Amino acid sequence: MRQPTPPVATPPSASAPAVQPAPVAKAQPAPTPQNDDAAGARIIALDDDKRDTAIAQERVRQQVVQRETARAAAAAAAEQQRLAELTAQAQAQAQAQAKVNEQAAREALASAEAAQRDAERADAQRLEEANRNAAAQRELARAETARQEQAKRDAARQEQARLEAARAEAARQEQARLAQQESARQDALRQEAARQEASRQEAARQDALRQEAARLAQLPQTPAAPVQTAQEAQREERLRAIGRQLNQEAAQRDTVGGQRRGWLMGRADANADLVAYAEAMGRKIELNMSLEAVRDVVRQPHRQPLVTVAVRSDGSVERVTFVTSSGVPAIDEAIRQIIASHAPYGPFPPALARQYDVVEIRRTWLFDVAVRLQ
Secondary structure, three states, rough: OOOOOOOOOOOOOOOOOOOOOOOOOOOOOOHHHHHHHHHHHOOOOOOHHHHHHHHHHHHHHHHHHHHHHHHEEEEEEHHHHHHHHHHHHHHHHHHHHHHHHHHHHHHHHHHHHHHHHHHHHHHHHHHHHHHHHHHHHHHHHHHHHHHHHHHHHHHHHHHHHHHHHHHHHHHHHHHHHHHHHHHHHHHHHHHHHHHHHHHHHHHHHHHHHHHHHHHOOOOOOOOOOHHHHHHHHHHHHHHHHHHHHHHHHHHOEEEOOOOOEEEOOOOOOHHHHHHHHHHHHHHHHHHOOOOHHHHHHOOOOOOOOEEEEEEEEOEEEEEEEEOOOOOOOOHHHHHHHHHHOOOOOOOHHHHHOOOOEEEEEEEEEOOOOEEEEE
């Protein structure tokens, strides 16, 4: 009787072709030591043919089991390998992504550094440009300050020259004014002497008329004689004529056009009230008139105007007469406007109003450092 051949384990091979198992009615469980012993007992119990068949089938089954086990182990190994490959791929991808991220970070850092360098260069350029502009502004400011200082010095020199010229002109005008004032004083003295002489002559004439009237009044009256009656009529007529002449001269004395008029040709006059009124009138014009208002006009070459202002007793202006024109119509018109703008000049004081209805005041107008009436 043949001894059963023990099953030989065939190592699994990845390249070995898969062997399909023989069809069995029921799947057999995987062999274990206990199952192997039971199978051997069954095999011994069978007859030889069946035993061989059973042995062959058992071998096939064992091979199938071994192949399945190897295939499962290979599949597990392949899955592990696939998982390892996937893990390796994931790690590689992660490493690649990390490298990409690191490269992007390096590039971003480089870009940020480049941007910072550009910003620093731009800031440096702006700062340099600002410094250049500030230096240029300072230079312009220094140049403007120097120009203004030079302009101030030039203006000061011009003003000094103008003041010197004004002082020289004022001195000349003062000398002319003094000469004119002296001439006016001499004229006033001559006029006063002429007036006193006229008054003396008028008084002498009136005394003569009075004496003649007294003499006629003292003549003897003889109404009985016809000749004496004719002489008496002539005497009475002569007396009435003398009386009418005296009354008429008293009424017309110092009267022109029905108005009592007074004249002040200079600053000196025997009538103190007239002099005081003229001085007050001149001060009102001088203190309230600025040279700035007529500076542009009086810069034109001109003569010193001699002006007579006729003022009524209520202070209103009757007329303005230019004895001597300035030679510049604009200056003459400015004088008229100045006189009109300060009117009225106040009513006459009672003492002056009892003497005159109108006074005519003559002054020389000067335009130097101010508006002055001489």
